[in-house]
Amino acid sequence: MHMADALVAPAVAATMYLASGTAGGYSIRRVRMEDDAKKIPLMGVMGAFVFAAQMINFTIPGTGSSGHLCGGMLLSALLGPCAGFLTMIGVLLIQCLLFADGGLLALGCNVWNMAFYGCFVGALLIWRPIMKKGATKGKIVLASVLGSVLTLQLGAFSVTLETLASGITELPFGVFVATMQPIHLAIGTVEGLITAAVLVFVHEARPELLWGVGETASEGKLTFKNTLIVLAAGAALIGGVLSLFASAFPDGLEWSMEKVAGTTELSSAGGVYDVLAAVQEKTALLPDYAFKGSESAAGTSFSGIVGAVIVIAVCVGCCQLFRFFKKQR
Amino acid sequence: MNKFDRAIHEIQTMDSMAERDQWVNRIHPLVKLFITVFYIATVVSFPRYALTGLLGMCLYPILLFSAAELSFGESLYRLRIVLLLVCAVGVWNPFFDRTVYAQIGSFAVTGGMVSMLTLMAKGIFTVLAAYLLIATTTIEKICYALRLLHIPKLFVTQVLLIYRYITVLLAEAERMSQAYALRAPGQKGIHHKVWGTFLGGLLLRSMDRAQELYESMCVRGYRGEFYYGNRQRVKAADIAYLLLVAAGILLFRFVPVFEVVGSLFV
Incomplete structure (x- = not known):
């Protein structure tokens, strides 16, 4: 579900950075208020754990394929929504920088689609209410599967909206949604089952590690x-x-x-207006998303391609010369 | 090489490339971060049919690959995910947008074809820009740049810790997966009956490791605050680089340089 930079328009990217940044700022304030010095190393190691766990393939029963963990729901069930959210941002940032999995400009979108829903919606609207009166194996499975399915559905829907708002695809909204949602329903179910298996194991081995179990819903502001x-x-x-x-x-x-x-x-007409209109006419490559004229269009494109080849060749040549003289020295 | 080894190798390669003593590597990380984000934002701001204008943006990666003496071939591996994703979205454009855009002989180039190619070019350029940033700047320096942008210390420290522990936990996950594979030959992935114990075991060990890490940090004087040592100042050369590259990017964004050059010859 990682969105690439090419799939978002700058305005959409900025909006999503603002939304994710607000959630990030709130999370940092909450984690600071907890004043638990142990939490930062734990968040760091848990982030690395999610990274490693994502590489492990899990056989899906009854099929020939395998699935893997995403981690948002798991992190919030262990660290809480705020610390889990910050950890997921760290994971997404490193994934985008090191492995080109998601773009730098699209990071705000990816944080919102994968971390916000997984950590806040999954933890506060599903995990905590279900675990309010204590955890059992059935409750953990229910919360994990329900949480993963819902948050992945929301994430996939957001991807559709962000891509369409960016004007990237010609796919009609209905077709795009109908393509994205069922795939992520299957992915969410597998993710939920893996998360449930891990959390059930943790519940049996070290139940004190689970977040929000037995807490009353009136605690905290949110x-x-x-x-x-x-x-x-x-x-x-x-x-x-x-x-x-x-x-x-x-x-x-x-x-x-x-x-x-x-x-x-x-x-308007005359003076500065005419000058600026002429500049715009010259600089606008494709006014109104169309060629200036059908006959001149091919010529313009051809000029552009020829120009591109020449300029690139000159640049590459200069670079090779630079390298040559550097080696000579 | 399995995917754990490949991931560890990729991280180590990036580290060693970023630590080289090249002039591009010595540019202030904040300047490189700003230029990268500015370049990416400019690339994605091109309209959907502006393929010829967009081609001008390829000069930044070409020049920087050469200046930083990086191998273009190695970066191609990183394009696999993005190209797959971009193609999955863009491949439908020729079917839905059949407006004839240009005619080459009897072959009609439709708007959908052009917008698909534009999307692919955007995908390639943006990935290469991010690659150039990380191949010439260590994560520590990027985190330092984030601190200069007043990103909270808590978050930046956490990113550094994730990065440092990724290789450790990847190696641990690899050992576990190999041990499992040796005991379950021919099986694709981990059987559903042991999902919990397998990943849960790794999880509990990771949490214990976090506790040990915390204790060792306390021994070294950690009291909830991290202090950063070597501070790199922005020099005149950094500002000159910033202005020059930003001006070049703006030039290619707003002036059809290729068409102007091409018209001199055609």
Whole structure:
């Protein structure tokens, strides 16, 4: 589910960085408040554990294939949502830098799609409510599978929205969703079963390591009930109120122009306008996502390709000369 | 070489490349981080049909590969994941976008084809940029740059610890997997009956290792705060590099340099 940089537009990437950064800032504040010096080394080693565990293949019963662990749900069940979230960000950052698994610009999207849902939604809306009155084998399996399936579904849906918002694919929304969701339903189920197997083992061997078991839901500020209220209020606000403004009024620039000039579209001619229009005409490679003219289009592209070959050849030649003279010295 | 060995080898190779004494490696990490992010953001900002304009962005990786004396072949391995993903998304474009974009003889180049190629080029360029960053800058220096950007110490320290322990735990997971494979020949992956004990065993050992790590850190004076020693100052050469590269990127983003050069010959 790791998104590459090529799949996101800068605006989408910035928005998701902001969203993930906010969740990261909140998590850092919560972990600092816990004031547990042991937690940082534990988070570091657990991050490395998730990394190593992702490389192990697990045979899926009844099929010839194998699956692997992703880790968000597992980390939050052991470290709690905030520490788990920060650990997952660390894992995703190293994966993107060292193994090109996910992009640097798309990191905000990947953190949101994989870490936020896995750690916050999975831990606070599923794991903790189920474990409120103590853990049993059945509850752990239920929470792990339900949590993994739900969080992967949310993550896959977010990938679809982010890709479509970036204007990358021509795939219709329905087809894209219908492709992404079933695949991640299967992946989520396998992930859930592996997570459940590990957590059941931990519960039997060292039950004190599990997070949120036997805690009352009223502890802490971000309780299950509060989270639901915040989410419901947010959904109502965006869906019911803000969308009305989005559809009824022009955007900020058009509004300003209407106030000043009485129209949302200004027509100008002469002087600076003509100069800038000429510059724009010359510099815009594909105005309105189309060629300037069908006949000149092929010529322009051909010029571009010829130019590319020449400039690249000159650069490569210069580099080779530079290397040659460096070796001579 | 199995995938554990390959991952360990990849990390060690990256480490040794980043620690070389090249002038690109000596550039301030904050400058390299900024340029990388700026380059990636510029590449992805090209419109979907702007293939000829986008081609200009290939000069940055070409020049930096040469300046840093890096092998282009080694970086190709990293492209496998991205190309697969990008192709999976972009391959549908020719089917849905059949607008004729250009005609080459009797062959009609559709908008979908161009947007697919643009997407692939973006995928390749962005991966190469990230590769150039990590191949010329150690993780410690990237973390130092993150600290200069006021990313909290808690997070940066945790990233460093993950990085340091990856190879240790990969080696441990490899030993366990090999031991299992020797006792279960011909079996693909770990049997579902031992999923819990296998991974749970590694997990508990990792947690014990974290406890030992914490104790050894305490012995060396750790009281919840990490201190960073060698501070690298931004020099005039770093600023010159930053301005020059940023200007080059902006030039190729807003001026069709290739077309201008090509029109001189065609």
